[in-house]
Amino acid sequence: MAGAVTTVASLSSEARPKHLTEARPVRYLLIAIALLFIGVVIVLPMITVLSEAFRKGWSAYMDAIRDPDALAALRLTLLTAAIAVPLNTIFGVAAAWGITKFKFRGKNLLITFIDLPFSVSPVISGLVYILLFGAQGFFGPWLIGHDVKIVFAIPGIVLATMFVTFPFVARELLPLMEAQGVQDEEAAVSLGAKGWRTFWKVTLPNIKWGLLYGIILCNARAMGEFGAVSVVSGHIRGETNTLPLHIEILYNEYQYTASFAVASLLMLLAIITLVIKGLIEGKLASSKRGH
């Protein structure tokens, strides 16, 4: 999914000779259609979030955000991301190293497996953990016997988030490291560098922008995931609610202004993510070209 996103250097219409572009009215019409489509489908919902959030003014907005349940939801969202993102980052780097620096059988199958979570419905991503750790699940009786709670508690939320954000870092690193090849690392090793030193001094500087790109996309999804987390959360206010779940509860209780106020925080996160992504893309393109 994220792998489909590509940087596109713009080719201006001025660069195209007249007979290879459309007549002016056709150009304007197509631009108008595109702007209208993006405006109605994407910009309008974003404006709605802001306008609903501030409908009752600044102090109502701040009250909604400073509400103890909202702060507890924010803490849980940050905690979840703080566990899921680093683990998936370590996995992504290890997988990309193993897959791109060596030749072995079953490589394509492994890549397909890594991509699996992208094509699984978020609801199923939560369901699988209930089947494993729920009261009726495979490990349910043992967990109850030892008084360990995984689903309808924080560990379940973290696991479901790890599942849905699983491929993000690996997906970004695989094509990048594949394109960079193994010459740099081999040179370092032949000069006597040890494995870890080679990784820190040679590989990491080469992949840092791609790695950062994967991490911020992984983080945005980890903080915003709704379906999977909704299935495994106990929906206990102040305890097992993440920010997206808190938005749902407020909305279903007809507290629209508060709901949109919390939503505006997550929208801000999305915008920041995309701005950073845009800044990184330029660097990423040059690090791919450099090899």
Added chain:
Amino acid sequence: MASNRIRKSALPGFRFSIGFTILYLSLIVLIPLAGLVVKTAGLTFPQFWETVTSQRVLASYRVSLLTALFAALVNVVFGLVVAWVLVRYRFPGKKIIDGLVDIPFALPTAVAGIALTSIYAPNGWIGRLLDPLGIKVSYTPLGITVALIFIGVPFVVRTVQPVLQELEAEMEESAALLGAYRWRTFRKVLLPELVPPLITGFALAFARGIGEYGSVVFISGNMPLKTEITPLLIITKLEQYEYSQATAIALVLLIISFALLLLINTLQRWTNRRLRSA
């Protein structure tokens, strides 16, 4: 090949990295998914079949598949226009439009869900305009489609954009030299090249739409047989402690998703080959 192997093994860390990859992959993804299959295998086939073909479940497939199909088709048409305009024309605000295309990837689905519901509710910004015309969007299948159009925007645009970028101007040049009009050049020269990425983008948006939950639940109204999507029905069954029914329906949804994934991978390999040979 043999010398290749020796050369590759000059680098350390193969066992460690692949071992860790397989362990982590198994724990987080493969074993949980296998659990789904094992759990379903606990049902006899008639039980399974009865569950996944009951009237309410069939109605939910119908709602999910039709709304996802329609939304993906809308995205094919408008996604092509957006990609075309972004690659070929220059206009103010182009960079911002290009960035906005990714919003559905980055914006949490619950946020999109409540925003769309309030826009298309009878007293909302667009709902208010459509209500006098007798068009209801929120709490109807049309509302589900609107949510899935939002979710699907980036898929078509981002698969068509790089292909459009790579297309050689010379091909169009020779078509023009041979006297073809612009529209004919588009149909005969460009469109055939754009069909594979359009189908890929369509399949990606369609697959995402079938499994989508967060943006849809708020706007759909969730009426059984009418606006109940399959992912929501799975949650409903879970909340009623009908675990085996929920699992059986989930398995059907999973099989549909994997079939689409297979199709998408095949198409992408095909597109990449064509791009490289071009």
